[in-house]
Amino acid sequence: MTRRLLLSYLALALLVLAALEIPLGYVYARGETSRASRAVERDAAMLAEVTEENIEKGRLDALPDVVGDYAGRTGGHVVVTDKQGMVLADSDSDGRTGISLATQPDIARALNNQPTVTTMTDEAGRDVLSATMPGSSGTTIRGALRLTYPLDQVSNRVHRIWGALALAGVCILAAVALVAFSLARWITRPLRTLEAATTQLADGHLAQPPDATTGPPELRRLATSFTHTAARLQHLLKAQQAFASEASHQLKTPLTALRLRLENFEPYLDPRAHGSLEEAVGEVERLGRMVQGLLALARLENAATNPEPVDLDAVLADRVAMWEPLAAEQSVALDTGGPPGGRVWAIPGALEQVIDNLLANALRVSPPGTTIALRRAPGGELHVIDQGPGMSDTDRERAFDRFWRSSDSHHDGTGLGLPIVRHLVEASGGTITLHPAPGTGLDARIRLRPAPARPGEVPPRGEDFGSRRTRGRRTQAAGR
Known part of the structure; x- marks a missing residue:
């Protein structure tokens, strides 16, 4: 400016x-x-x-x-x-x-x-x-x-006067430039400090408020108003985050105690009431997972972490290896394929949580004998495709809303899994979308920004690990 x-x-x-x-x-x-x-x-x-x-x-x-x-x-x-x-x-x-x-x-x-x-x-x-x-x-x-x-x-005399006028004009322009530069710097100084303060506030912490002592009166008033607004906003955000964290922590203990008390009623109840007791215990467990999800979201929103280069293929191989034994009891196969994805930008630990949540959701809805396909594509793209009942267009549009669950859903999810996934992907600079899979099922499509390879690193060719087909069991991770 x-x-x-x-x-x-x-x-x-x-x-x-x-x-x-x-x-x-x-x-x-x-x-x-x-x-x-x-x-x-x-x-x-x-x-x-x-x-x-x-x-x-x-x-x-x-x-x-x-x-x-x-x-x-x-x-x-x-x-x-x-x-x-x-x-x-x-x-x-x-x-x-x-x-x-x-x-x-x-x-x-x-x-x-x-x-x-x-x-x-x-x-x-x-x-x-x-x-x-x-x-x-x-x-x-x-x-x-x-x-x-x-x-x-x-x-010659006319040319001399033209030269004198030109020289006078250059001198005047030089003087005007000096005065104008000083004036422009004076005018824009509050704007520069305001820009820096805005960047700091966007990162979650205002360390240096904008300068409200120099510049035109209008800009000084603007800087003062911004500082007041930023302080108020920071206070409200801290209060909100503190409430979410403290409420989640405070709810965990009474929920655990309530679950134990309900389970202790079982020997003294009529056998016909055992079904209702199991449902009550299940709801308490779901409420506990919901509290855990709220606590995780509060921590994610409170953290201001910059994305770092992450090896997509190594993370995917590690998570598939972890989920292989867990899938055995549900008779669901995991099939990994596609060209190597290379390095992508992601905040530390985000890619692991994203894959875990998506695999947990897929296992919840996958019938025995079906396959969950994990497909990589060029450009930092990853697909998690199940063969479950899928989602309607309306459900796919609302799937990332907090606490939302499909009306025909019969599992005990909390409605926080996909919101957490979206927050992690977007914080990493990527996008996640849901699409219908071929036949039946759902295709969760993640696209992350490709990161440069390490100095001297040769881009991989072909698949870095072969197709895996394993059996798993029902998990207790956060649901769709």
Whole structure:
């Protein structure tokens, strides 16, 4: 923003300078040309009087000295003719006397007692100011005088003034740039500190509040208001996180005690009430898992961890090896395949929790004799595909809502498994979506950002571990 403000100030200053200096330069150029023209006309008239007097008195030999002296002092060119238009004197050393100029328009008008002041091109091809005056006394014409003055001298003076104006403009722009830079820095300082404070607040902790002591009053008030809002927001977030954590911890003990008390009732109950007791114990267990899920979410939301490169293939192999014995009692096969996924960005421990939750959900709904497929795809993509009953479009849209469970669900899930998975994936910079699997079942599709390989590491080719087909048993992990 400092650069944009500086450029806007300089553009405005440049516009003002152009509006002032360009007309001033044109006015000076026209004035300089006009002054030169009047000076040439005045000098020509004066020289015409002097030469006419010399011609009248017959002092023709004095004419070369008169015109030569003037030409030497001013740099002009003087030609004197008699009343027939014959050249009597020429200030140019190469000039020829005795030739007739009576046919030239300005000389002819001067011999008719009509002065001429104009711009013309001389024999050398230069632009000159020309003043041709009659040498007369009253109506008696005794000769004519032509005075020419090179325009390049006038142009040089005009160029010098243009250069002076340009130099003045550059100096003014430099001064404006210095002042504008200081002003822009002063204006944007609260904004820079506000940007840094906003970044800190987005990371979860405001260590350095924005500067509210410098800058325009509006920005100082904005910085003060932001600091107050950030402090209030941090207080509310800490209170919310503390409540979730403390409530979860405080609920664990009475829930455990309640479960033990219910189980202790079993010997004293009528056998017909054992079913209701088991259902009550099951609900207490589900409530305990829900409290554990809330505590896990509170910890996740309170943690501000940056993603790190993680080996997707190694993590997947490790989790499959862990779930192999657990799947045996449910008669469900695990089939891992696809090209190696390589390294991906994930917060520490997130990928393991994501795979565990998705496998737990898949095992909950997979009938005996079916297969759970774990498929890798290029670009950090992983699919967990089951052959269970699947989900409708409406259920897939709501599956990531907290505490939501499908209306036709008969398992004892808490409705926190998928929200935890989504939070972990999004915190790692990835996405997770649910799609219908071919035939029946659900395809949980995770896409994480690929991470660069280690220096000197050769990207793997082919599958790093073969297809695994095992049997498992029912698990107690968080449900869909």
